[in-house]
Every structure is written in C-alpha cells, then in structure tokens.
Amino acid sequence: MTPRETPIRWRDGARDTGDRVLADEVPVAIVVNGATVAVLLATPADLADFAIGFALTEGLVATAADAGETDVVRHTDGIEVRLSIAESGAIAARRRTITGPSGCGLCGIESLAAALPAPRRVAVFAGQRLDLGSVDAADRR
Numbered sequence: 585m586t587p588r589e590t591p592i593r594w595r596d597g598a599r600d601t602g603d604r605v606l607a608d609e610v611p612v613a614i615v616v617n618g619a620t621v622a623v624l625l626a627t628p629a630d631l632a633d634f635a636i637g638f639a640l641t642e643g644l645v646a647t648a649a650d651a652g653e654t655d656v657v658r659h660t661d662g663i664e665v666r667l668s669i670a671e672s673g674a675i676a677a678r679r680r681t682i683t684g685p686s687g688c689g690l691c692g693i694e695s696l697a698a699a700l701p702a703p704r705r706v707a708v709f710a711g712q713r714l715d716l717g718s719v720d721a722a723d724r725r
Contacts, residue, residue: 594716611662616640628663631656645669653696669690 593600612626612636621644626634632654639645655666 594719597720599716613662613664615664615666616644617667617671623662631663631665635667639667639669 593602608627610628611623612628612631612634613623614621616639621642622638635654636648636651638646639651640648642698645651650669652668652670653714654668657664657666
C-alpha cells in the first residue's frame with residue numbers, strides 16, 4: 585500500500601475508512617540437526633520457545649534443556665527455527681509426512697519454498713468494478 589492510499593471498508597451498509605490491525609502469520613520450518621521436521625504457520629514471535637515446545641510435545645526431547653541451541657533464521661519465504669539436539673531415534677520416528685485433513689494445509693510440506701507457491705494469475709475484465717451495494721447485499725444473505 586502506498587502512503588497515499590486510504591484503506592476502505594464496508595461496514596453496516598456504509599463506506600468507512602481507516603486502518604485495521606491484522607495478525608501476522610508466516611510459514612515456520614522447525615529444523616532439527618539440519619533436517620526439516622515440520623513446516624507450519626505461526627505468528628513470528630517467540631519462535632525459539634515455540635520450537636522448544638514443539639520438540640517437547642512431539643517427543644523429540646524429554647526436557648527443554650535437551651533442545652540445546654536454537655537459532656531463528658529469517659528468509660524471504662518464511663522463517664527457520666534451527667534446533668541442535670542430541671541424536672535420537674525419536675527424530676526419525678516422529679517426522680511428519682502426511683497431509684492433514686483440515687487446518688492450514690501445510691502438514692507434510694518439507695520446505696519453506698513449498699509452503700507459499702506463487703499465486704496463479706486470474707483473468708479480469710477491463711474496467712470491471714466492484715459495486716459496494718452488492719457486497720453489502722451479499723453479506724446479509
């Protein structure tokens with residue numbers, strides 16, 4: 585959004601302007617000893633703690649201290665949280681490789697690049713405009 589643009593919203597049958605606060609959610613890869621264990625969507629805050637909690641709940645470590653060093657690495661397509669933990673058979677046994685039936689759709693994704701594929705181009709008609717009265721009517725159905 586350029587500085588000159590003003591956000592417009594349609595509320596209670598009237599046009600309104602103003603800013604909205606939206607939650608931020610990005611792809612986060614949990615990488616254990618160099619191998620991606622899971623990619624999921626998360627708010628990009630407290631990610632080291634998030635990764636340690638993930639390792640605990642997935643049974644990759646018995647205690648938070650077992651999670652070892654954490655490193656948060658930001659990329660253009662998401663964030664990696666790297667954990668260095670003692671080698672364990674639990675890592676291979678707990679690797680997620682299935683597609684979830686619901687949720688964000690990232691279950692089974694093994695890289696940040698695969699998490700956000702390029703959007704496909706959608707054809708639009710020249711001069712097509714959105715009638716806000718139609719939007720309001722659709723919202724009331």
